[in-house]
Amino acid sequence: MSNSSRTRALIRALVTVGALLTAPVAQAQDFRGGGVITDFAGCEVQGFRGAEVVRARLRLGSPEGNPNTTLSLFFPDGAIDLTLPGEIARGTAWSRAWGTAIWFGPGNWDPRPRLRFRQVTPVGASTVAEATDLLLRLQVRGFNWLAGCNVSIAVALTRA
């Protein structure tokens, strides 16, 4: 390789490294916090009532990776995972989601739940993807395997 070729190769390498260093770095899209499940209706057979406190984790979907958003809720004696297709946004339409729970053992909810977000409030930025904190309220139909069990969930989350 000639000196000029080496120089061109070196310049290309430096430009590539520079571009990588200055490219915007995707923020981690994980949030943690907690909240409450309430407004239980039609869930008496499973013993849910009042206000059930939960710790929570949220992973936002990403166009580059898994497009689904996952909300995990942790009880003292169990855990629930709601996986939502696409981005989260306030709306009135119900979306089909996937539910998974670990109580005595793991299982996928059948029938699948439907949900809608009644409040999506990003804090510290104008978009969910850039928010430092998130305040979410959602309603779920078909909670925990029960087709007629409807609940509301409110969570306060901060970026992990």
Add this chain to the structure above:
Amino acid sequence: MSHTRHLLSALALSLYATSPAFAVTEFRGGGFLTGFSGCSGWGSRESVLVRYQPAGAPENHATRSRVSMFHHSGAFNYSFDFAPGDYPELGEWFAVSTTKVFGSGYTIDGVSLRLLESSPVEAIAAGATTIFLAFEVSNFDGLTGCTARGRVALALD
């Protein structure tokens, strides 16, 4: 205008309307603490569970509000005296009595709280029973100069 005062007065009124008789009125939920500054031993964030008994609500103390905050390995209880309608303004610090249970239980001096945001104000005035609160703690865990902020989502139990 006292934004907080109006909010919490409305909250107390909505509780009178919605709480069953002879039951302590309590909000429950969870959230997080973060932004720890000058707090040796505390990490970047903590998930917490919360119980809140507002003063003046049915079957609760007339002026004494109680907030318990449960961390993974311990708990704090904060209590303070304000009659409904006489709460501090949003952003105004107020002293709280603090008890800590982390292995052993004891009281901590010098802790203050302030509410930073509360929403949805209009919905609460209209009788909503789910609320979000944003707050800040000064001298958290009894550590002089230690501050932390948090948010919680609470629902009437």
